[in-house]
Amino acid sequence: MNWRHKDLLEISQLDADEIAHVFETAARFAEVNQRPIKKVPILKGKSVVLFFAEASTRTKTSFDMAGKRLSADTFSLTKSGSSLQKGESLKDTALTLQAMNPDAIVIRHWDSGAARFLAERLTCSVINAGDGWHAHPTQALLDGFTLHQVWGSFAGKTVCILGDIAHSRVARSNVELLTMLGARVRLCAPRTLLPAMVQTWPVQVFSDVTKACEGVDAVICLRLQLERQQAGLLPDLREYACTYGLTPRHLEKANADVKIMHPGPMNRGLEIASELADCGASLILDQVASGVAVRMTLLHLYLTRTRISA
């Protein structure tokens, strides 16, 4: 497949064929990740800048490892280690990086639209590693790939996303991807953590976790940011844990083979019971492994595409 996109900003840019291609390719790279020598020369000589203005363990390491396993040179830039701290604008940071002629910039930033802002100004590929509340397409793709490895097909599957939906780029991207793949999507959250006009989204909305989990095939738990209580969106964290934290009893009427997922990092005992994170139904660590394979796939697709000249 000749990849026709310069940038990966959000899931809606991709069609079903492209997603299927990503999954197929990721499966092959997953195999590379099991070899004693975890390296292929596909991106030798390519430069990938990892511009993480917001902190990250998983995504950043995952992209870094993905780039290195494909033999690319990766360069890391964080907020504290950069002149963003001195007030340098995003625009200037981007132009400065571009002047060094990277092949791709992977960006995570606290503002929605930041990835698009860069993509519109840079000639290199821009891959969105999470922009504000807006989108985290690579997370959705790795979540989708993880489930794809288990289920094969999403037809007839129901997935519930549980937690702070309003502020979640993971939720937004997963809703896009899962509905595109044919799954039924449920959202469960207190009303204060649901986005405005959520009734226009192609989802079913619940406020009761047990009901939301009836017959469900997978639950994706989202991290609750502890600042939400300060913002007056929640009474307190204990209330949240008691009412919305996922525990085994909530899953009594779920599908017997229900899978538990979490993009990480987790607040054990808050949004997810500690034992659920570690149980046999948990795919949380599989997600991490998938993440490297999916990001290898994306770097490969975006950096080896044939540029279409005007």
Place this chain on the structure above:
Amino acid sequence: MAHVDCLIRNVSWEDRSCDLFIGEGRVLELAEAGTVAAPADMSGSEIVDAGGLTLLPSLIDAHVHLREPGQEYKEDIRSGLSAAAGGGFGQVMAMANTSPVNDNASVTRFMLQKASEAFPHGPWVRPVGALTVGLLGKELAAAGELARAGCVALSNDGLPVENTELFRRAMEYAADFGLKVIDHCEDPWLGKGGVMNEGEVSSRLGLKGIPTTSEAIQVARDILLASYLDLPIHLAHISCRQSVELIAGAKERGVKVTAETCPHYLLWDESRIESYDTSVRVSPPLRTRDDVLALRQAVRTGVIDILVTDHAPHAAHEKEVTFADAPNGISGLDTALSLTYELVRSGELDFADINRLWCWNTADIFTLPANRMRPGDPADFVLFDPDLAWVATAGALLSKGKNTPCLDKEVPGRVMAHFLGGRAVFSRLETITLKRS
């Protein structure tokens, strides 16, 4: 008829062909074309054929931010008035959120001084004094001093006033000096931190939203106060149906409320933010299509009394940031008439409406001079070519503020000449010079 200094034949006035007679800087007569003969003695006079150009009174913009003193890199009084002149505005009411704030006579006098240095014959700055000291919403500003220095109204714009008791006292105190209060209606807590309208688009884009209710809550408060005190109140930049419905109800009950909206709320909705385009980040934000339709109807029926630009220039680099980091504001003086003309073209409004919405109603509300095209009125007028589209390039915009979604786009209709007291303050015409005797 007194001595005619200039006769402009064949102007289009409210879609009728007319002749305009001018003498000693005043309108002598505006007559249907060919019905009034020129006097026998026309020596030293100019006779010009306007070729059907549209005649408008010189317009009044009741809501601009000229940024001087303090933020001259965005705009200064000279560049702002240049844009006003070229945009057809002979009077602009300049808001007080300068630095220092215009809450005292020195700043008011400074602004007037700067204006008369740059443009001794107009366009004119009409300062709007701060409602509260420093716009902080805690203490009343000295309305009497501001009135004597030349302020024509008071406002806390671009900030709302949270303290209802203080707002009540400010309305009362201002009234003693014949000054109206213009209120920026926004609940300071509901939607705090929001950057666009709260709704379907903000949800999808992952941007914090401000619900329309935030504006409507203070609109309701102001209406209730105006009713209770039997005092007038003018509501700034109305952006939504909820507010329109409250204002309509209040007017029916005889409450002394007047209201304004801007061309951007009549033309554009929140869908323009899909691309995170900072040129449409504005406060209050662009709302839904339904709100746009409600505002158009409100303008047609008179629920909304006037149009204003809320001219809010910013330096280009300030808007070249992520959406959440961008300052609010659209630079509007250069394009206001063209954008309004889009509504004329689509049949929403006609030129008679423009006279009322952009001049006469504004003059009535704030007791300002205006050219009603009656004998003796100042010869303050605009010649506008509706058929001449132009591209709003950075060079074509006279304001320092290029932050408009019209940038580098074609807009319809262009001001060809602008006269104040019969003297050209702006002209792209070679043929009309208009001497003043």
